[in-house]
Amino acid sequence: MPTLNLLQAVNDALRLEMRRDNRVVVMGEDVGKFGGVFRATAGLYEEFGPERVIDTPLAEGGIIGTAIGMALYGLKPVPEIQFSDFIYPAFDQIVSELAKMRYRSAGQYTAPVVIRTPFGGGIKGGLYHSQSPEALFIHQAGLRVVAPSNPYDAKGLLLAALRQNDPVIFFEPKRVYRAAKGEVPEGDYEVPLGEASVMREGDQLTVIAYGAMVHEASQAVEEAASQGIGCELIDLRTLWPLDIDTLVASVQKTGRAVIVHEAPRTCGLGGEIAALLQERCFVNLEAPIRRVTGWDTPFPYTLDEEYLPLAPRILQGIEDTARYVA
Amino acid sequence: MAPANRALQLASSSRKKSSNKKTTVARQSGAMSAHPLLHTQGLLECYRAMLRIRTLDERMMTLQRQGRIGFYGACTGQEAACIGSAYALRANDWVFPALREGGAMLLRGFALVPYIAQVFGNSGDITKGRQMPSHQAAASVHQVSWSSVIGTQLSQAVGAAWAAKLKKDDTVVMAYLGDGATSSNDFHVAMNFAGVFKAPVVFVCQNNHWSISVPTDHQTASESIAIKAVAYGLPGVKVDGNDVSAVYAAVAAAVERARRGQGATLVELETYRMGAHSSSDDPSRYRDPAEVEAWKKKDPVERLRSRLFALNAWNSAQDKALQAELLEEVNTAIKEAESLPPPSIATLFEDVYQGEPWHLKEQRAELLESIKRHGR
Numbered sequence: 001m002p003t004l005n006l007l008q009a010v011n012d013a014l015r016l017e018m019r020r021d022n023r024v025v026v027m028g029e030d031v032g033k034f035g036g037v038f039r040a041t042a043g044l045y046e047e048f049g050p051e052r053v054i055d056t057p058l059a060e061g062g063i064i065g066t067a068i069g070m071a072l073y074g075l076k077p078v079p080e081i082q083f084s085d086f087i088y089p090a091f092d093q094i095v096s097e098l099a100k101m102r103y104r105s106a107g108q109y110t111a112p113v114v115i116r117t118p119f120g121g122g123i124k125g126g127l128y129h130s131q132s133p134e135a136l137f138i139h140q141a142g143l144r145v146v147a148p149s150n151p152y153d154a155k156g157l158l159l160a161a162l163r164q165n166d167p168v169i170f171f172e173p174k175r176v177y178r179a180a181k182g183e184v185p186e187g188d189y190e191v192p193l194g195e196a197s198v199m200r201e202g203d204q205l206t207v208i209a210y211g212a213m214v215h216e217a218s219q220a221v222e223e224a225a226s227q228g229i230g231c232e233l234i235d236l237r238t239l240w241p242l243d244i245d246t247l248v249a250s251v252q253k254t255g256r257a258v259i260v261h262e263a264p265r266t267c268g269l270g271g272e273i274a275a276l277l278q279e280r281c282f283v284n285l286e287a288p289i290r291r292v293t294g295w296d297t298p299f300p301y302t303l304d305e306e307y308l309p310l311a312p313r314i315l316q317g318i319e320d321t322a323r324y325v326a
Numbered sequence: 327m328a329p330a331n332r333a334l335q336l337a338s339s340s341r342k343k344s345s346n347k348k349t350t351v352a353r354q355s356g357a358m359s360a361h362p363l364l365h366t367q368g369l370l371e372c373y374r375a376m377l378r379i380r381t382l383d384e385r386m387m388t389l390q391r392q393g394r395i396g397f398y399g400a401c402t403g404q405e406a407a408c409i410g411s412a413y414a415l416r417a418n419d420w421v422f423p424a425l426r427e428g429g430a431m432l433l434r435g436f437a438l439v440p441y442i443a444q445v446f447g448n449s450g451d452i453t454k455g456r457q458m459p460s461h462q463a464a465a466s467v468h469q470v471s472w473s474s475v476i477g478t479q480l481s482q483a484v485g486a487a488w489a490a491k492l493k494k495d496d497t498v499v500m501a502y503l504g505d506g507a508t509s510s511n512d513f514h515v516a517m518n519f520a521g522v523f524k525a526p527v528v529f530v531c532q533n534n535h536w537s538i539s540v541p542t543d544h545q546t547a548s549e550s551i552a553i554k555a556v557a558y559g560l561p562g563v564k565v566d567g568n569d570v571s572a573v574y575a576a577v578a579a580a581v582e583r584a585r586r587g588q589g590a591t592l593v594e595l596e597t598y599r600m601g602a603h604s605s606s607d608d609p610s611r612y613r614d615p616a617e618v619e620a621w622k623k624k625d626p627v628e629r630l631r632s633r634l635f636a637l638n639a640w641n642s643a644q645d646k647a648l649q650a651e652l653l654e655e656v657n658t659a660i661k662e663a664e665s666l667p668p669p670s671i672a673t674l675f676e677d678v679y680q681g682e683p684w685h686l687k688e689q690r691a692e693l694l695e696s697i698k699r700h701g702r
Contacts, residue, residue, distance in 0.1 A: 062515030069485020
């Protein structure tokens with residue numbers, strides 16, 4: 001089985017599906033001849049030509065608006081928003097149009113657009129190449145939101161996303177685009193949307209993370225184990241609709257939970273998960289649910305490591321939560 | 327040279343090679359009696375469709391005043407623009423409408439009862455009462471669902487047209503907009519993408535001179551809307567939108583140009599919103615009654631009727647009979663549509679996703695339990 005990095009896995013999925021299904025088109029800024037600023041679409045232009053690998057004018061609203069129209073007409077567009085920080089000009093199209101198309105037409109029209117976009121910090125990108133806006137999209141009824149952490153899941157989730165009929169915002173963790181390597185099967189397989197992955201079992205505390213922070217959480221969990229704290233680590237993979245059963249089963253077992261994300265804390269996904277867990281696991285909880293997140297500030301250029309919820313801060317959250325006595 | 331003519335000149339010069347009677351007609355808006363495209367039969371069909379939506383709109387505005395419906399956006403004064411443009415389409419062509427193009431889907435065969443049921447938002451509405459009145463959509467006649475957001479449909483139309491081109495279909499996509507929408511960012515991106523993609527799309531701007539209370543000269547400093555097309559490398563055409571023949575000729579030329587693979591056109595139809603923006607609006611607060619009176623003399627329905635009379639293709643006895651027939655049809659349809667029950671409560675949670683995720687199942691159960699315990 002070949003070892004790929006996360007970018008190569010995304011590229012592999014796109015190529016595979018474009019060969020299998022001629023309705024799939026890739027579009028965005030610099031995705032064609034150049035193969036994307038991160039090279040996620042490298043080689044696709046050469047293989048599938050300019051009609052299916054489309055270099056668009058520089059307007060995110062236009063990219064998503066035209067992608068919606070293509071999907072309405074029966075194509076499977078995969079627009080790339082170069083950085084998720086630049087998705088806001090398309091926010092109106094995503095929120096007002098894409099998310100609501102099925103509902104407002106009572107299923108007559110659907111727009112299964114899969115929007116790929118790199119998210120998160122850690123590449124020295126400052127305010128506008130680092131953001132994690134996933135909660136804004138989770139808040140919109142009608143969207144599926146996905147964020148893989150590793151190459152195997154990236155390929156399998158992207159293939160699954162391309163084969164279902166709802167719009168998907170597919171957040172790719174650019175901090176680990178090249179650093180995350182792993183064995184990826186050649187050919188076809190899917191990782192179903194809506195299923196979390198239990199990466200490590202433990203019975204004292206549940207750590208919930210996604211995207212690049214899974215790798216930080218994994219380090220923190222290792223450290224915690226050396227202190228004798230046995231953590232269960234869950235990679236959400238699909239952020240919405242999320243795998244509530246796996247989360248509830250874990251917290252019913254451990255009674256303690258730490259939720260990790262790069263996005264700012266207030267109104268972040270961590271708050272929603274904490275609410276869901278207290279509704280379902282109230283009698284099992286032995287400590288307040290802890291959120292270890294990005295701060296409620298814009299994303300800083302120089303102090304980016306201090307902004308991010310890296311392993312040391314996650315470990316602190318684990319320690320405090322594990323030792324909490326009511 | 328008048329601004330309108332200059333835009334036409336620009337438009338026609340880009341079509342020099344295919345110069346024929348069609349473009350001549352488009353350039354001579356207002357002097358159409360002998361044009362080759364819309365023969366008497368076509369004029370009669372358009373007249374019937376125009377009178378039908380005039381009749382429907384009048385009845386619906388009355389219903390709104392009686393409190394039987396919540397909202398309505400009438401097409402009154404713009405029937406030639408709506409019908410004349412839609413008449414240029416084939417059955418397989420697509421329409422991305424704005425507020426005043428419901429008449430297009432009626433012209434293209436959508437039934438009146440479900441159309442009116444949408445206004446009531448009841449179980450007869452094929453969109454399950456989800457949207458405000460005058461937001462109809464029907465895949466059966468390729469009238470795409472639209473939001474109340476101004477301009478967003480335009481880039482979608484470009485995408486659909488691009489998809490049709492990619493699939494090698496001969497579908498043309500028509501995207502409607504008002505004069506206010508030309509100020510939106512989506513108008514700019516759609517025109518720009520359409521130019522770059524050479525997409526088979528026709529933008530039809532119903533310039534009715536008012537965006538709720540704001541006149542067109544507060545939307546743009548351009549000498550016309552049509553001339554904006556030039557900057558995007560597209561032809562722009564401006565015609566008398568209250569002359570159904572002029573509308574048809576200009577739009578049909580643009581549609582055929584798109585179908586031949588020559589790309590997009592912006593057609594500006596100069597017309598007038600004779601009534602309010604919607605049932606929630608009071609134009610007497612911002613509009614000079616003299617302006618309204620002046621435009622009433624150009625009423626597109628009356629103009630076409632006079633013309634048909636002059637052609638000896640129609641007479642007042644026939645006209646009275648048709649008016650009675652259409653009123654009867656509309657009243658019967660209203661009666662049937664109004665009698666239908668509301669959508670079932672469970673439909674509230676349908677069609678958010680394909681299938682029903684766990685959280686919507688939970689929320690549906692919570693609502694049904696609340697209704698069981700405490701009523702609606």
